[in-house]
Amino acid sequence: MSSGFDRKIPRGGTASVKHDGRAAYFGTADVLPLWVADMDFAAPEAVTRALAERAAHPVYGYSFYPDSLYDALTGWLKNRHGWTVQRDWIVMAPGVVPSLFATVMACTRQGEGVIVQPPVYHPFFSAVTTNGRRLVENPLRLENGRYTMDFDHLEQCAAGGARLLLLCSPHNPVGRVWRSAELEEILRIARRYDLAILSDEVHADLVYPEARHTALATLAGAHDRLITAVAPSKTFNIPGLGLSSLIVPDPAQRDALRKIFDSLHVANTNPFSIAAFEAAYRGGEAWLDSLLVYLRENRDFVGDYLRTHLPGIRLIQPEGTYLLWLDCRGLGMNDAELREFFVRQAGVGMNPGISFGQGGSGFMRLNIASPRNVISAALQRIANALHPPGPARATR
Ligand SMILES: Cc1ncc(COP(=O)(O)O)c(C=O)c1O
The missing domain is CATH 3.40.640.10 (Type I PLP-dependent aspartate aminotransferase-like (Major domain))
Known part of the structure; x- marks a missing residue:
């Protein structure tokens, strides 16, 4: 079944914190917005x-x-x-x-x-x-x-x-x-x-x-x-x-x-x-049931990708929520370096784990409630930033 959740809905210009608030939070609007806990999907038709x-x-x-x-x-x-x-x-x-x-x-x-x-x-x-x-x-x-x-x-x-x-x-x-x-x-x-x-x-x-x-x-x-x-x-x-x-x-x-x-x-x-x-x-119940299937596929997609291409980042397997907790301690960066790396080098806007208090150091929170090709693009950006293909640094 083709999923309505794959549809990319432009949210810029809607005073969206997640999209229009990027520059204020990250210091640049040039990041894929996978932070604030709302979804990039249309609400149920009902x-x-x-x-x-x-x-x-x-x-x-x-x-x-x-x-x-x-x-x-x-x-x-x-x-x-x-x-x-x-x-x-x-x-x-x-x-x-x-x-x-x-x-x-x-x-x-x-x-x-x-x-x-x-x-x-x-x-x-x-x-x-x-x-x-x-x-x-x-x-x-x-x-x-x-x-x-x-x-x-x-x-x-x-x-x-x-x-x-x-x-x-x-x-x-x-x-x-x-x-x-x-x-x-x-x-x-x-x-x-x-x-x-x-x-x-x-x-x-x-x-x-x-x-x-x-x-x-x-x-x-x-x-x-x-x-x-x-x-x-x-x-x-x-x-x-x-x-x-x-x-x-x-x-x-x-x-x-x-x-x-x-x-x-x-x-x-x-x-x-x-x-x-x-x-x-x-x-909204039928919509929710389809959403849960889509989110699970997104979650598993991220898990597979990390295991295969980004072993320095480990997914804490979530049982619920569309917020993934990524253990980035394997990258060997401190919190300031992690933030700088994801925002400036990868161009991916996630919530720093440290903002969730004790125990959050070295983690990032990734919101997967976006079309799968956006999630996939974010992961590729991270992989390119960590392992630039060829002699020159990959451009986004
Ligand atoms: C645990 C939890 N409580 C509350 C909220 C926000 O609730 P509200 O928007 O209704 O204030 C969030 C949003 O991310 C949340 O994760």
Whole structure:
């Protein structure tokens, strides 16, 4: 089947951070943009149709969240993740990152400890530090090419008085999809030390066939202080529309979060976000299934290419997400040299691993949610830069 995902859609001139923001981030626009976590693919037709229909109505007034939107979300969580969510547990939020910040404010006080598990998506750090909380790091362990959690150390962090764990599940950038046994261990520690948990499950729908995402909440009990962030943004490539949901079974946590959103007057949204959110969850499933096939092929394509042509770069085999974590330590460069090499010599714009904190040094994050010929061109650029064909350096 020829895939619509092969189509190259020009994104320049759309105020795209990934494309139009290259010069600002990399110091040059002459890099293939494989960084920011959005996809270069068209959103599902169900979404573009719903947006076009809404745009055709020429009044764009204040909007609330209709019942049908909650139904679409609870239906998706039930059907896709076997998770029954009650409507009154849902707190709508502008995005997952604002939700991380709000959760830190709602669940902890100034100076209290919040645990993060680096290397991890960078706003996890700033959600803690910009709010005057204490960053408590429980680094992931890398053994034989696979990341695991250090539960003994996590327990020490909790015992040391940390009040909240920010869990990334599936994990960006290392691509782990946490197994039930690992999640159970987290819950055990949280119960023992009365630790609240924010489980960021924004990548939950983007999981490869060999793994299965377990919503932490499906293992939790009524007394666990668990907040889960979910969104259609990564799944259906609509992150620019900025809408997500927090699932908060505990009424006290829910009230605290609502107060924070109300205090900023961000409890409402816009008509386009609502239309896209609902249409994606109702009509996007077949598109998602095709996307997952395409992403898996891209992932395997990168893995094969690296093994064959670039043995100095090792793929940490991801179980989920379209973000590949590349172990570049075999290239023998420090972080500044790596950045310089990929940007200036290869012309490939990836996120430096070091920006994900401890344990990220020597790594790069590659976004594979682009047409395969773009990914292939990026790999060839890297190979040419490392091993220039002939006496002269290859030009791009
Ligand atoms: C783990 C994680 N959480 C949150 C986000 C962003 O969420 P939002 O755009 O809804 O703020 C990302 C984007 O890369 C992410 O990887």
